[in-house]
Amino acid sequence: MKRVTIYDISEILNISPSTVSRALNDSPSVKTKTKEKIIEVAKQLNYFHNKTASRLKTGKNNTVGIIVPYINHSIFSAIIQVIEEILAPLGYIILICQTYEKTVNEIKHIQSLLTNQVECIFVSVTMETINYDHFKKVTSAGIPLIFFDRKADIENVSSVILNDFKSAYKATEHLIEQGCKRIAHFKGNQNLEIYRNRYDGYLKALKDYKIPVDPDLIISCKSSIEEGKRAFNELYNANISLDAIFSPNDHAILGAYQEIKNYNIKVPEEIALVGFSNEIFTKYIEIPITTVFQNPELMGTKAAKFFLEQTNKETTDITHKNEIIEGTLLVRASSKKR
Amino acid sequence: MKRVTIYDISEILNISPSTVSRALNDSPSVKTKTKEKIIEVAKQLNYFHNKTASRLKTGKNNTVGIIVPYINHSIFSAIIQVIEEILAPLGYIILICQTYEKTVNEIKHIQSLLTNQVECIFVSVTMETINYDHFKKVTSAGIPLIFFDRKADIENVSSVILNDFKSAYKATEHLIEQGCKRIAHFKGNQNLEIYRNRYDGYLKALKDYKIPVDPDLIISCKSSIEEGKRAFNELYNANISLDAIFSPNDHAILGAYQEIKNYNIKVPEEIALVGFSNEIFTKYIEIPITTVFQNPELMGTKAAKFFLEQTNKETTDITHKNEIIEGTLLVRASSKKR
DNA sequence: TTGTACGCGTTATCAA
DNA sequence: TTGATAACGCGTACAA
Numbered sequence: 001m002k003r004v005t006i007y008d009i010s011e012i013l014n015i016s017p018s019t020v021s022r023a024l025n026d027s028p029s030v031k032t033k034t035k036e037k038i039i040e041v042a043k044q045l046n047y048f049h050n051k052t053a054s055r056l057k058t059g060k061n062n063t064v065g066i067i068v069p070y071i072n073h074s075i076f077s078a079i080i081q082v083i084e085e086i087l088a089p090l091g092y093i094i095l096i097c098q099t100y101e102k103t104v105n106e107i108k109h110i111q112s113l114l115t116n117q118v119e120c121i122f123v124s125v126t127m128e129t130i131n132y133d134h135f136k137k138v139t140s141a142g143i144p145l146i147f148f149d150r151k152a153d154i155e156n157v158s159s160v161i162l163n164d165f166k167s168a169y170k171a172t173e174h175l176i177e178q179g180c181k182r183i184a185h186f187k188g189n190q191n192l193e194i195y196r197n198r199y200d201g202y203l204k205a206l207k208d209y210k211i212p213v214d215p216d217l218i219i220s221c222k223s224s225i226e227e228g229k230r231a232f233n234e235l236y237n238a239n240i241s242l243d244a245i246f247s248p249n250d251h252a253i254l255g256a257y258q259e260i261k262n263y264n265i266k267v268p269e270e271i272a273l274v275g276f277s278n279e280i281f282t283k284y285i286e287i288p289i290t291t292v293f294q295n296p297e298l299m300g301t302k303a304a305k306f307f308l309e310q311t312n313k314e315t316t317d318i319t320h321k322n323e324i325i326e327g328t329l330l331v332r333a334s335s336k337k338r
Numbered sequence: 339m340k341r342v343t344i345y346d347i348s349e350i351l352n353i354s355p356s357t358v359s360r361a362l363n364d365s366p367s368v369k370t371k372t373k374e375k376i377i378e379v380a381k382q383l384n385y386f387h388n389k390t391a392s393r394l395k396t397g398k399n400n401t402v403g404i405i406v407p408y409i410n411h412s413i414f415s416a417i418i419q420v421i422e423e424i425l426a427p428l429g430y431i432i433l434i435c436q437t438y439e440k441t442v443n444e445i446k447h448i449q450s451l452l453t454n455q456v457e458c459i460f461v462s463v464t465m466e467t468i469n470y471d472h473f474k475k476v477t478s479a480g481i482p483l484i485f486f487d488r489k490a491d492i493e494n495v496s497s498v499i500l501n502d503f504k505s506a507y508k509a510t511e512h513l514i515e516q517g518c519k520r521i522a523h524f525k526g527n528q529n530l531e532i533y534r535n536r537y538d539g540y541l542k543a544l545k546d547y548k549i550p551v552d553p554d555l556i557i558s559c560k561s562s563i564e565e566g567k568r569a570f571n572e573l574y575n576a577n578i579s580l581d582a583i584f585s586p587n588d589h590a591i592l593g594a595y596q597e598i599k600n601y602n603i604k605v606p607e608e609i610a611l612v613g614f615s616n617e618i619f620t621k622y623i624e625i626p627i628t629t630v631f632q633n634p635e636l637m638g639t640k641a642a643k644f645f646l647e648q649t650n651k652e653t654t655d656i657t658h659k660n661e662i663i664e665g666t667l668l669v670r671a672s673s674k675k676r
Numbered sequence: 677t678t679g680t681a682c683g684c685g686t687t688a689t690c691a692a
Numbered sequence: 693t694t695g696a697t698a699a700c701g702c703g704t705a706c707a708a
Binding site: 353354355356357360367368369372391393394395396397 | 678
C-alpha cells in the first residue's frame with residue numbers, strides 16, 4: 001500500500017509541495033483559505049505526516065530511549081511511567097529496552113538507540129556490567145546519558161540515585177534501636193553499587209553502635225523469594241542464632257518470612273525483619289514488613305527534568321547533575337518490638 | 339556537534355560512499371580488505387548508522403507501538419515485557435504510550451504512532467473510549483492493529499483477550515459451591531467489555547444455580563483499594579446481608595478485606611472473597627485471596643506472534659485472528675469454606 | 677569488486 | 693503568499 005505524500009496533495013490542488021508542507025505545519029505565511037483547502041484534501045486522502053522524512057531533514061528527532069533490566073519490576077515500571085508522563089506531552093516518543101541483567105543486551109540496546117538517533121538515553125545498568133565503554137560511546141557522541149537507580153561510574157553523565165548507604169544505615173539502626181544484636185544481612189550482588197552501599201550501610205551502623213560484625217550472619221542472596229528461603233534455611237540449619245534480618249530487597253525477606261512462619265518462629269519478637277523497596281506486598285502481608293521507600297516517582301521526575309534542562313539550554317556545553325535521593329524507612333509490624 | 343556520515347568515511351579512504359554503505363551492511367560484494375579498512379575508520383570516527391535515513395530510503399521501519407492505560411499496572415507491564423522480549427531480538431524497536439484511561443490521549447498517541455510510521459500498533463483501550471474512528475484510521479492505513487486484554491469492536495483487527503465471562507462464571511460458581519447464597523458484586527465500568535463480561539458471568543452463574551439476583555448486592559465500584567472500602571461500607575451500613583463478594587479486580591477486594599478485618603468479620607467463614615487478576619499481594623496477604631489468573635505472558639506472546647505472522651506473510655491480504663484465552667481460578671483461603 | 681546517479685518525503689532557502 | 697530547488701544520509705539499480 002502506497003502511502004500518501006504531500007506531493008499527492010499538491011498535485012490534486014495544483015499547488016507546490018512546499019506550500020502544502022507549510023500549510024500542514026500551520027505556517028503563518030500561508031493564506032487561511034489555501035490552508036483550509038490543503039487540510040481538507042489531506043483528511044480526505046487519509047494523509048499522515050511522515051516523521052521519518054521530517055527527522056532526516058530537520059535533524060530534530062524528539063525521541064528518547066530508556067534501558068532497564070526488566071520493565072515489569074515495580075521500581076522500573078514506576079520510573080518509566082513518570083518519564084513518559086512528563087515527556088510525552090512535550091512531543092517526545094519513548095523507546096524502551098530490556099537488558100535482563102545482561103551486559104550484551106545493554107551494549108546492543110545502546111548501539112540501537114544511537115542508530116535511532118535518540119536525543120537522550122536513560123539507563124539503569126545491569127548487575128553484570130563492569131566495563132563501561134558502551135556508555136562512553138554515548139557521551140562522546142554528545143548525547144545526554146542519564147542514570148537512574150543504578151549508575152555507572154563515568155564522566156560526563158547525570159544521575160539520580162537513592163542514598164542506599166544511608167537508607168541501609170537507618171534500617172539497621174532501627175533494628176538496633178529495637179534491641180536487636182544479632183542482625184543477619186542478605187548480601188546482594190556486589191557488582192552493583194546499590195548493593196555495595198546497602199551492605200556498607202549495614203556494616204557502618206553495626207560499627208557505630210559497637211556491635212561486632214559476625215561473618216556467619218552475612219549471607220549472599222539474590223533478589224527472589226526462593227533465594228530468601230534458601231538463605232534463611234542456611235542460617236537456620238547451621239544453628240546460627242539471630243534476632244533480625246536486614247535484606248537489601250523485599251523479595252528475599254518475603255521468602256525468609258515464609259520459612260520463619262513454617263518454623264513457627266515469631267515475628268518480630270524472635271526475629272525482626274526489614275526489607276528494601278516497598279514492594280506492594282510488604283504492606284498487605286499478614287505481618288506488614290518494614291522496608292525502605294525509594295520514591296521512584298521522584299527519581300523519574302528528576303531524571304526527566306535533567307534531560308529537559310540540558311536540552312533546552314541554548315549553550316552547547318552540557319551540564320551534569322548527580323542527585324541523591326533520600327530513602328524513607330517505613331516502619332511496620334515486622335520490626336516493631338517496642 | 340556534526341554527526342559522522344558515510345561520506346566522511348568515503349572521503350578519508352578515497353572510495354565511494356556506496357562502497358562504504360555496502361561494507362557497513364556487510365554486503366558480500368565488498369572485498370574483505372576494503373571492508374576491514376572501512377569498519378576500522380568507522381570505529382575511529384565513532385560513526386554510527388543513521389537509521390532515520392535508512393528508514394526513509396528502504397521504507398522498512400522496524401518499529402512497533404504499544405498503547406496502554408498505565409504501563410506500571412501489573413498486567414500491562416507484564417504484557418509489554420513479553421512483547422519486548424519477543425520483538426527486540428528480531429530488531430524491532432518498541433515505542434510505548436500511556437493513555438491514563440483518557441480517549442484524547444489514545445487519539446493523540448495513535449496519530450503520533452502513525453506519523454512515526456510504526457509497523458504495528460498494540461492497544462489496550464481506555465475505559466472511556468466509545469468512538470473508534472481513530473482505530474479505523476490505523477486499519478485503513480493498512481497497519482496491523484492488535485488489541486490485548488481490552489478490545490474495540492471493529493473490523494480488520496486482531497485481538498487476544500481473556501474469557502472474562504467464563505472466568506467470572508467460574509469464580510461465582512466456586513462461591514456457590516462453597517455454599518454462598520448472598521454474593522455481592524463490585525460492578526466495574528460498563529463501558530469496558532471486560533467488566534461487562536465479568537458482570538454477565540456473575541449473573542449467569544446465579545441464574546444457572548437458581549439464586550435470585552438481588553440489586554442491593556450489586557454495587558458500582560472502581561478498581562482501587564479506596565473504592566473497595568467505600569463499596570463494602572455502603573453494603574455494611576445499609577445492613578445488607580451477604581456471605582460473599584466477587585470483585586472483577588483485586589484492588590477493590592483488598593480494600594473490602596481491610597474493612598472486613600476492621601469489623602472483625604471472619605473470612606471466609608462469614609464472608610468469602612474472590613478477586614480478579616492475580617495481583618501479587620493476593621498471594622502474600624494474611625488470608626490469601628482467591629483470584630483469576632489472566633496469564634498476561636500468554637496474551638503478550640500471542641499478540642506478538644499475530645504481528646509476526648501478518649508481517650512475514652508474503653501475500654498482501656492481512657489475516658486477522660481473535661483469540662480468547664481461558665483464565666485460571668486460583669482458589670485460596672479467602673473462599674475455602676469446605 | 678567498485679563507482680555513478682538518483683530518490684525516499686520532507687523542509688529550508690531563495691527568488692518571484 | 694507561493695514556487696523552485698536543494699539537501700538531510702542512506703541504499704540500490706545500473707554501469708564500469
